[in-house]
Amino acid sequence: MKMVLQRVAVVGAGAAGLCAARHILSRPNSFACPVVFELTDNIGGTWCYVERIGQDDHGRPIHSSMYRDLRTNLPKEVMAFPDFPFDPQLSSFLPHQEIQKYLKKYCHAHNIWPQIRFNTMVEKVKPVVLAKEVEKNTMWEVTSCDLSGHQKTEIFDSVFVCSGHYSEPYIPNVPGMKNFKGKLLHSHLYRYAEPFSGQSVVVLGAKASGLDISIELVKAGAKVTLSHGRPRLTFPLPSGIRQSSPVVAIEDNGSIRFQDGSVDQADTLMFCTGYKFRFPFLDADQLGLKIQDHMVSPLYRYMMPPAFPSLFFISICKMICPFPNFNCQVQFALAVLDGSVSLPSRAEMEDDVHRVLRDKVDRGFQQRHLLDMFEDQWEYCDMLARTAGFPPLPPVIQGLYKEVWRQRQVHPENYRSHNYRLISDSQWELLK
Numbered sequence: 001m002k003m004v005l006q007r008v009a010v011v012g013a014g015a016a017g018l019c020a021a022r023h024i025l026s027r028p029n030s031f032a033c034p035v036v037f038e039l040t041d042n043i044g045g046t047w048c049y050v051e052r053i054g055q056d057d058h059g060r061p062i063h064s065s066m067y068r069d070l071r072t073n074l075p076k077e078v079m080a081f082p083d084f085p086f087d088p089q090l091s092s093f094l095p096h097q098e099i100q101k102y103l104k105k106y107c108h109a110h111n112i113w114p115q116i117r118f119n120t121m122v123e124k125v126k127p128v129v130l131a132k133e134v135e136k137n138t139m140w141e142v143t144s145c146d147l148s149g150h151q152k153t154e155i156f157d158s159v160f161v162c163s164g165h166y167s168e169p170y171i172p173n174v175p176g177m178k179n180f181k182g183k184l185l186h187s188h189l190y191r192y193a194e195p196f197s198g199q200s201v202v203v204l205g206a207k208a209s210g211l212d213i214s215i216e217l218v219k220a221g222a223k224v225t226l227s228h229g230r231p232r233l234t235f236p237l238p239s240g241i242r243q244s245s246p247v248v249a250i251e252d253n254g255s256i257r258f259q260d261g262s263v264d265q266a267d268t269l270m271f272c273t274g275y276k277f278r279f280p281f282l283d284a285d286q287l288g289l290k291i292q293d294h295m296v297s298p299l300y301r302y303m304m305p306p307a308f309p310s311l312f313f314i315s316i317c318k319m320i321c322p323f324p325n326f327n328c329q330v331q332f333a334l335a336v337l338d339g340s341v342s343l344p345s346r347a348e349m350e351d352d353v354h355r356v357l358r359d360k361v362d363r364g365f366q367q368r369h370l371l372d373m374f375e376d377q378w379e380y381c382d383m384l385a386r387t388a389g390f391p392p393l394p395p396v397i398q399g400l401y402k403e404v405w406r407q408r409q410v411h412p413e414n415y416r417s418h419n420y421r422l423i424s425d426s427q428w429e430l431l432k
């Protein structure tokens with residue numbers, strides 16, 4: 001008997017959306033070709049560098065937060081989709097252009113291009129409950145809009161939300177901000193360092209963006225105050241970067257006040273304070289979800305609202321190896337859809353989510369960090385692989401990831417000059 005093929009909509013053609021499309025296309029007996037909706041005229045999402053900031057020619061917000069000289073902070077050996085290695089000729093830490101090229105190659109290799117509808121923004125994703133037995137009979141109405149403003153609503157069996165979460169700046173409330181006389185900026189709007197030459201810049205936030213941008217700024221001749229609430233960084237920072245406690249207010253005269261009581265002036269205050277979740281096309285209440293700046297919950301296995309387990313959020317976790325993580329999530333999601341994984345009841349899934357989050361709170365995770373994975377990512381990916389019966393991530397990924405993490409703490413400026421090679425599923429070597 002020929003099965004009816006399931007129709008899947010994919011929101012976004014970044015790494016997560018492309019990965020979803022790739023695996024859907026490899027299961028032609030279960031799934032029709034996916035429809036991939038992409039807001040911009042290109043693939044790659046984050047990896048699609050656009051020099052312009054603010055809005056594009058069509059008045060749509062620029063999605064990517066990429067800056068001109070960014071190099072990856074994971075080696076290509078760890079970053080790659082496990083079934084699609086980077087060109088062996090390339091060095092380990094790549095400029096962003098190489099990731100964009102890699103994703104284009106991935107598209108060609110898997111014939112994804114024809115499935116993508118470019119310049120098409122998803123405006124609404126709405127469950128349509130066709131029968132009393134909610135869970136098995138939900139269909140999805142996806143309303144999208146092309147550049148001419150033409151709206152279209154189509155029906156799908158499932159939706160993969162792959163719209164990314166490093167676009168919408170999170171800017172903490174700093175009292176007196178309107179008094180600041182210099183330039184206020186968020187890392188989302190930062191492109192290159194030259195304009196800051198000779199300026200004093202206070203960078204707030206010292207994670208990946210804050211650190212990396214501070215280093216770019218001093219190299220270009222800026223005077224940088226790296227303001228943050230983490231324990232004092234003990235690794236060697238370039239001279240010219242001074243650490244300080246967090247910015248807590250702007251005084252009436254425009255000076256910046258820090259938590260330790262000190263006050264200073266600056267030409268620019270740059271928020272490297274991270275990003276917030278935003279899914280303007282979803283109705284959280286209707287889905288039984290709470291969507292906050294730094295949290296989406298409940299999501300079973302960090303993917304599905306228990307009330308609507310044919311909606312999948314791919315790539316919601318933080319502090320992970322992104323592409324390998326997406327690859328596991330997508331394969332698990334498709335195993336749910338094709339019936340090879342059967343889900344527990346809605347109540348059981350909700351209990352499970354609460355148990356997982358309670359456990360993280362007990363281990364000291366703050367509320368805004370509940371989606372951070374760190375060490376948990378390996379067991380998480382393993383569990384998805386075991387449950388859905390696909391090959392787990394080779395242990396060498398974890399091994400090399402940990403080594404690079406360690407190197408970053410020792411040489412935040414130079415760790416990218418190392419080159420690695422994978423020797424086997426469990427071993428890597430440092431190339432001389």
Ligand SMILES: Cc1cc2nc3c(=O)[nH]c(=O)nc-3n(C[C@H](O)[C@H](O)[C@H](O)COP(=O)(O)OP(=O)(O)OC[C@H]3O[C@@H](n4cnc5c(N)ncnc54)[C@H](O)[C@@H]3O)c2cc1C
Binds near residue numbers: 067164281322
């Ligand atoms: C500055 C920066 C540096 C990073 N460096 C690294 C690194 O070195 N290594 C690493 O592994 N990861 C890195 N990351 C993480 C990176 O975000 C992931 O690697 C990955 O690109 C995320 O892919 P995604 O598909 O989830 O989201 P995105 O890449 O953001 O893609 C989402 C796509 O969805 C589209 N979209 C959004 N809304 C809609 C809508 N309503 N309708 C239609 N389309 C829509 C967007 O246009 C976009 O193309 C970095 C992130 C940032 C911000």
Ligand SMILES: NC(=O)c1ccc[n+]([C@@H]2O[C@H](COP(=O)([O-])OP(=O)(O)OC[C@H]3O[C@@H](n4cnc5c(N)ncnc54)[C@H](OP(=O)(O)O)[C@@H]3O)[C@@H](O)[C@H]2O)c1
Binds near residue numbers: 070212227
């Ligand atoms: N390839 C690269 O080199 C590179 C470069 C940049 C970014 N990235 C990636 O891009 C993603 C986003 O990174 P990100 O650094 O922009 O965001 P992030 O990881 O969310 O970090 C934001 C930081 O800002 C801090 N913060 C927020 N509000 C603050 C306040 N009021 N006072 C003091 N500190 C405050 C946060 O502190 P808390 O921790 O206390 O919440 C956190 O440390 C990550 O995946 C990262 O790996 C990669």
Ligand SMILES: *[C@@H]1O[C@H](CO)[C@@H](O)[C@H](O)[C@H]1NC(C)=O
Binds near residue numbers: 251252253254263
């Ligand atoms: C601005 O005001 C603060 C107190 O509110 C003061 O400490 C600081 O010296 C003033 N700075 C200038 C440049 O006047």
